[in-house]
Amino acid sequence: MDPVRVQQLVKAIEGKDLSTAAHTWRVVLYTLAMAEEAGVAAERMQELTHAAALHDVGKLDTPREILTKPGRLTGEEFEVIQQHPVSGFARMVAMDVEDPLVLDLVRFHHERWDGKGYPYGYAGEEIPAAARYFAVVDTFDAMTSHRPYRHEVGEDAAERAIEEIKRGAGTHHAPEAVEMFAELYRKGRLTWILHYFNDGDDVPEFSHAEEADRVFRRRRRRV
Numbered sequence: 001m002d003p004v005r006v007q008q009l010v011k012a013i014e015g016k017d018l019s020t021a022a023h024t025w026r027v028v029l030y031t032l033a034m035a036e037e038a039g040v041a042a043e044r045m046q047e048l049t050h051a052a053a054l055h056d057v058g059k060l061d062t063p064r065e066i067l068t069k070p071g072r073l074t075g076e077e078f079e080v081i082q083q084h085p086v087s088g089f090a091r092m093v094a095m096d097v098e099d100p101l102v103l104d105l106v107r108f109h110h111e112r113w114d115g116k117g118y119p120y121g122y123a124g125e126e127i128p129a130a131a132r133y134f135a136v137v138d139t140f141d142a143m144t145s146h147r148p149y150r151h152e153v154g155e156d157a158a159e160r161a162i163e164e165i166k167r168g169a170g171t172h173h174a175p176e177a178v179e180m181f182a183e184l185y186r187k188g189r190l191t192w193i194l195h196y197f198n199d200g201d202d203v204p205e206f207s208h209a210e211e212a213d214r215v216f217r218r219r220r221r222r223v
């Protein structure tokens with residue numbers, strides 16, 4: 001994928017969803033940590049990085065007032081949100097993206113192991129592996145990051161998030177994905193990512209996969 005196009009899309013997603021560059025960075029870095037542990041080939045990392053950075057690209061088609069609505073969504077509004085993996089997939093196809101890692105992650109990242117996710121209701125190994133693993137990453141960062149519309153999370157937020165994700169193994173999340181993530185966390189290999197840009201400092205824009213790879217390799221060596 002063209003790095004300039006990726007960067008533009010990431011910026012557009014962050015602006016639309018009240019998400020942050022920090023969230024983009026962290027989900028990319030957690031994904032690289034999981035992929036490395038899973039033995040994903042080095043030459044796939046670039047596409048995987050783009051997939052993680054663009055997972056919510058379909059939200060560009062969701063009305064802003066729904067994405068940023070404070071409080072509960074109506075059933076109808078939730079149905080609209082649930083379409084973002086579908087429109088994200090359509091956008092990727094329209095951009096001639098063919099790599100199944102990217103297409104699968106964007107399309108299936110809200111499916112659940114027990115089939116109660118959206119939009120397709122796929123279950124178990126019907127859900128492509130990239131999406132099963134990424135779902136854990138996305139959930140964890142949502143529970144542990146400071147977002148503009150949320151109050152500060154407590155210091156023990158990460159511990160609580162891990163416990164909650166573990167409780168969801170076999171229902172919400174794929175057991176092997178939970179096990180790998182929890183083990184990486186237990187070994188302290190995610191700690192630097194957890195704190196990466198989570199302190200309100202200025203965050204550089206996510207630019208391209210090579211830069212993410214450099215950050216990952218440089219920091220990972222220290223832990």
Ligand SMILES: [Fe+2]
Nearest residue numbers: 055056109110
């Ligand atoms: Fe999403």
